[in-house]
Amino acid sequence: MNAIIKREMRLGLKNLLIWAVTVGGLGFICTLMYTSMDGDMQEMAEQFSNMGAFADAFGMSTLSIATLNGFFATEVGTVHGLGSAMFAAFIASCMLSKEEDGHTGEFLYSLPIARWKAVTAKAVAILLNLLIFTLICGAFYVLGFAVLKEDIPWEKMIRFMGSMCLMNVEVSSIAYFLSAISSRNRMGIGLGVALIVYTYDLMGRVVPSMKDYLFIGPFSYTNASEIFGGIDAPKYSIMVACIVIVLAASAAYVTYTRRDLNV
Numbered sequence: 205m206n207a208i209i210k211r212e213m214r215l216g217l218k219n220l221l222i223w224a225v226t227v228g229g230l231g232f233i234c235t236l237m238y239t240s241m242d243g244d245m246q247e248m249a250e251q252f253s254n255m256g257a258f259a260d261a262f263g264m265s266t267l268s269i270a271t272l273n274g275f276f277a278t279e280v281g282t283v284h285g286l287g288s289a290m291f292a293a294f295i296a297s298c299m300l301s302k303e304e305d306g307h308t309g310e311f312l313y314s315l316p317i318a319r320w321k322a323v324t325a326k327a328v329a330i331l332l333n334l335l336i337f338t339l340i341c342g343a344f345y346v347l348g349f350a351v352l353k354e355d356i357p358w359e360k361m362i363r364f365m366g367s368m369c370l371m372n373v374e375v376s377s378i379a380y381f382l383s384a385i386s387s388r389n390r391m392g393i394g395l396g397v398a399l400i401v402y403t404y405d406l407m408g409r410v411v412p413s414m415k416d417y418l419f420i421g422p423f424s425y426t427n428a429s430e431i432f433g434g435i436d437a438p439k440y441s442i443m444v445a446c447i448v449i450v451l452a453a454s455a456a457y458v459t460y461t462r463r464d465l466n467v
Contacts, residue, residue: 205317205325212329216295223294224337227287228344231280235348238275272354273432276345281364281428284341288368289375289398289422295333296376297394299326300383300460319461323384327453330376338369357432364431371422374445375401377452384456385463419444 300323342365349356379394405423408414418424418438422445425437 205321205328208317208322208325209329209332212299212326213332216329216333219295220333220337223287223291224340227284227291227337228341230283230287231341232344232348234279234283235272235276235345236351237279238272239352272349272352273357273360274429276348277428277432280345281432284345284368285371285423285426285428286398286402288337288341288372289402290395291337292330292334292372292376293379293394293398294391296330296379297383297391298389299330299380300456301386301389302383320457323457323460327380327456330380331373334369334372334376338365338372341365360432360434364426364428367426367431367437370442370445371426374422374449377449377456381452381456381459384460422448 342361345361345365346356375398378397382393382397401421402423404421405418405427408418408421408424419441425441425445430437
């Protein structure tokens with residue numbers, strides 16, 4: 205198992221660094237933009253807060269973008285949320301199917317290792333990638349506050365990054381299941397899953413009749429404006445996330461270990 209984990213980490217290192225530096229770097233740049241817009245920020249905050257559904261969708265009615273915390277939550281929160289979800293789907297959606305699609309399974313499954321151990325090793329590699337991605341991005345965001353010589357809201361920042369990491373695990377578990385049932389690269393479908401759950405959250409914050417069902421989506425407990433505003437995650441949202449992770453991961457195990465592989 206250790207050999208498979210090391211192999212997957214080595215093969216995915218380039219993609220991990222590209223995604224982490226891109227998403228984290230964009231968040232860092234957005235944070236620094238706060239100073240250049242500081243003079244007009246109060247007027248902009250008042251205008252945005254009165255934009256009804258648009259302000260609700262992006263959290264501008266919860267926090268004022270005239271403050272650094274509010275600006276970070278609305279701008280960087282959106283960038284990191286969508287970017288990290290797409291990265292999670294990207295690495296998980298082809299983790300298993302690539303062995304059949306690239307005909308490398310002929311070598312992998314000829315080794316004296318049970319198939320369930322290979323599935324476990326690849327799942328561990330995904331989790332390690334997500335953890336490293338979160339740490340790199342978090343370092344960029346903390347650096348942004350430090351460069352601006354602002355107090356770093358450690359408690360809220362840790363909660364934000366931790367919630368995002370859990371969301372990424374949830375999205376990747378769904379994409380991992382898709383990878384387990386397919387013999388082809390389904391990266392496009394995996395990325396589509398990330399976009400669908402993101403769109404569901406936006407719609408839920410705009411359409412009044414959907415707000416009571418926001419807890420179903422993984423973005424419900426990662427809303428940066430609510431986290432930095434001191435608002436608790438929707439009731440049952442974390443529980444639903446854990447259930448989805450367990451069910452999707454279990455389904456991936458059962459499906460992949462029992463079906464015939466085209467290697």
